[in-house]
Amino acid sequence: MPRFALHDWLTNFIPHPGAPEWRERVRRAGGALLGIAFTGIATHLLFGRAGDIPMLVAPMGASAVLLFGASESPLAQPWSIVGGNLVSALVGVACAQWIADPVLSAAVAVALAISAMFLCRCVHPPSGAVALTAVLGGPAVHALGFRFVAAPILFQSFALLSAALVFHALTGHRYPRAAWRVTAPASGQASGQASTSSAQLAPAQQAGAVTDPQRLSFDELTCEEFMTSADHAVPLTMGRHAAWEMLRRHGVHALPVVDDAHRFVGTVTHHELANGQPVGLVRRLWRALRRKTVQMEETVEAVMASGVQAVHRATPLAHLAAIFADNSCYEIPVLDDARRLIGVVKHTDMIRWLHQHAGAAYADAARPLADAS
Template identity: 60%
Template sequence: MAPIFDTSTQAAAAIMSRTAIIEWLTSFLPQPAAPHPAAPPWRERLRRCAGALFGIAFTGLATHAAFGAAGDIPLLVAPMGASAVLLFGVSESPLAQPWSIIGGNLVAALVGVACARWIDSTVMAASAAVALAICAMFLCRCVHPPSGAVALTAVLGGPAVHALGFHFVLAPIAFQSLALVSAALAFHALTGHRYPRAAFRPAAEAANASISAVPSTSSFALPALEPVDKPIASFEQLTCEEIMSTPCAAVPATMGTHAAREMFRRHGATALPVVDAMDRVVGMVTQHALGEMAPLAAWARWRRALLKSGARAEKTGETGARGEAKDTVAAVMAAGVHAVHRATPLAQLVPMFTEHAWHDVPVMDDARRLIGVVRHSDMIRWLHRQAGAAQPA
């Protein structure tokens, strides 16, 4: 008797197989950008591209000025382009810090030149150069992906590179690495962005530093668990007013961006609510948004200083007013922020913290005036109290 096959099962299996193949092929296509709040806006992307332009141009011109007459030093080695992507595109990465770039390129150049001189087979020399360069970078704690290309360049760079021998480590590699890092330091400082970052600080040391930076009176300093006689409301019964932090710092909408950045430094905050003259919440401003405005604000102040000098003093009023309007927190704040009423149940804030990655939610009274802010730490403090209430007396 011929075996009976379930055609519906076969058809379903075929459809699932085709779907899996289509999904696998689709994974090769460009993926849409994730709507993450930390994704840089277009202005920041343009700033980073301009940084790469400045860095490579400065490095090439500096090399030409220092070694142009010799003619045997490459004007730019290709790995510097990859280093520029890290230095200016993702400067917060541990792989983009000064020691990673300078140390990584130096040890990779040393290993590459040694392999090119002592291993006859080009393929074996190139393979050994990359592998040993990675090992050396791990030992020296200066892992830098473009340094693998530096090791390959020392092996495959041709007669001109081979003729330099170990001088290839100093010129062009060391010289161009230092020039590129110097350009990055200057560019990030001029555009108001912090560089370098403490990338290789041990985790324990970083944790201790962050703890010691918090004053003893901070809301994060929780007391020891103690039994609580008074019953505590459940999470569903809690309102924002019951656990919010007060008083809370707020930024006036008319405050200048420079003063706002100083305020952020004093409070150590990443985001603060913005209020009008009546203390009503009108928006939210982040440290990231203020950092983007730093070069524009500096340009506006410099332009106003020029216009106020000499015979142009009469024309300064209108232009200066426009410049000041663009140099305020109101110009960079995120309007339409989701502030909540003080009677709002705390459970309604959970999606804001989990799905939108917000850290602070302003709390308002009936007149929309700012009276406090609900933070992650406030919820942790409530859980701490719950744990104390759950302990036997």
């Protein structure tokens, strides 16, 4: 048994199989080239004559990897780079001035920078290097003092971010990507109520029947009691073309996207998957040509929709009406306390429920009139 446990642990070091297609790799590398070049040239033109402002600081190279190479990551969003670099620079300069020992100063600077980024919700890994640069950057950096925060750090952060925004827009890539939102349950709803598995709920819900016919109020009915199973969820690493086939096979408008722990991270819709898909008579030929490179194609993580609304399982069903109306979506993911995907609520099921119960209420109201006549 220990041998198998060791083998399973070692498999965690295997490189991630997902990788973008070669055109996407070239696009991302070209973006980093242009971004760093623009940042360096802009710094030189504005501060070159001063002589004491570094034309480029090393952490900007790491930021470029995220902004251009992994722009889908929450760590690569605008507030992450600007806020992360800002608070880390402030912490680093303060530690450099107030703690004499460089090793202790560096350790404290990185620790406090991480804490500040968590507090400000702007975690950006290269910002740890910003804090270190403020401490170990040498006499030139130390001479700048707190001016180091504004120039070069803040200026170069904005310059690199501006280059990324323009580059992604010109190349047709969605950036930034808003974080998905979860609607919390209303007050009075117990978030820790007993959970019913989606597999148990699916048959009754697919039949369009509510288990308790007396509960006719949306405010009393929760999403967990109304949802259907999310058997069409796909992993982050699934290829775009494989997800396209799955979407067509299930006949749905969108596929929920989950991570390795089955936590909901977004959705990929027909619009994203259809982009670049062949149509007409060339479809079979295209599939044959792509068959050998399916492992290297773009993944759903790179094309999935952002700003997706999700709800907690204890959320009253009435709250979903506004979400459906405002977001023009076909289904809303339902999450448990650990933000794992446990089902979806479809707008067609809500319409069917309303039709059935509105019809029943109308019949009950009309029956006394019929008896009186």
